[in-house]
Amino acid sequence: MTHIEMKxxxxxxxxxxxxxxxxxSMSDWGKTEYKFDCKFSDDLNIFxxxxxxxxxxxxxxxxxxxxxx
Numbered sequence: 001m002t003h004i005e006m007k008x009x010x011x012x013x014x015x016x017x018x019x020x021x022x023x024x025s026m027s028d029w030g031k032t033e034y035k036f037d038c039k040f041s042d043d044l045n046i047f048x049x050x051x052x053x054x055x056x057x058x059x060x061x062x063x064x065x066x067x068x069x
Contacts, residue, residue, distance in 0.1 A: 023049045 024032075024045075033039055 023053070 029045055
């Protein structure tokens with residue numbers, strides 16, 4: 001798959017709300033823990049947040065858009 005094909009497909013699939021990303025707050029984590037009846041460690045929260053941030057940067061780079069993270 002070429003860069004242009006990836007850009008075309010991703011621009012059709014991805015939601016435009018991702019152009020500005022706000023990481024999950026402590027309240028968001030609390031709601032998720034409550035929903036799944038569990039407790040996430042701080043290390044897991046940090047890992048997930050950093051992984052999502054890097055993924056979003058990569059996707060936006062493929063799409064050729066400026067990302068605000």
